Amino acid sequence: MSIETIKSENCYVSLKEKSSVVVDYCKKIIENKDLLWYSYFGFNINLVPRKIVLQEPALAKINEKFTINRAAILMMEPYQNYLWHSDLYRDACINMLLSCDHTSHCLFGIKKDEQSFHFHELKYAPSTFYIFNNKFQHSVINFEQKRYLFSMDFECCAKKGKAQNQTDKNLREQRHFDDTLHRDMAFKAQNSEGGNSLYSKLHEWVKSENLI
Numbered sequence: 001m002s003i004e005t006i007k008s009e010n011c012y013v014s015l016k017e018k019s020s021v022v023v024d025y026c027k028k029i030i031e032n033k034d035l036l037w038y039s040y041f042g043f044n045i046n047l048v049p050r051k052i053v054l055q056e057p058a059l060a061k062i063n064e065k066f067t068i069n070r071a072a073i074l075m076m077e078p079y080q081n082y083l084w085h086s087d088l089y090r091d092a093c094i095n096m097l098l099s100c101d102h103t104s105h106c107l108f109g110i111k112k113d114e115q116s117f118h119f120h121e122l123k124y125a126p127s128t129f130y131i132f133n134n135k136f137q138h139s140v141i142n143f144e145q146k147r148y149l150f151s152m153d154f155e156c157c158a159k160k161g162k163a164q165n166q167t168d169k170n171l172r173e174q175r176h177f178d179d180t181l182h183r184d185m186a187f188k189a190q191n192s193e194g195g196n197s198l199y200s201k202l203h204e205w206v207k208s209e210n211l212i
Ligand SMILES: [Fe+2]
Pocket: 085, 086, 087, 134, 138, 174
């Protein structure tokens, strides 16, 4: 892959309509100090009910064509860095950054050599949903406060993950770049699907529906 491929439309696209219901619901969850958080792949999570998600007109419309699987708030600890990786079974998701009060960076990148990456930053705007290309290598670095992100994925990816897990129970949903085998698998997946990827299909469809 060449450096020219690291441009926003290959990595993410924002929805025009701002969040109203989900952002308020998540705020209440975050402010509730008595709530338990569950550990999940380096994050702590809390699920967001489907009935809340579907109150957002844009998400409800997307759900008619691409069925939503699960939605959650992901919490990342202060001074935590999520390594460069592509998600094996999550082809695309919809994210919204909930913490706009401190510094954190979400980067999409291409490996330059053994030591470094070229990158492009997703600068999250407040109350804004982004369709996120999980097959493009990405990394997150968080600074002085807890970072909260709303994230939801799609049923087709969940089915793909389940099928693969039945044939190889040792595979995890996500692998990091210190695991050569899975890095190569993820990299192949990133390169092989092209215009047929869920991200490409979603991108094309939201454009045709005037949602972006
Ligand atoms: Fe990821």
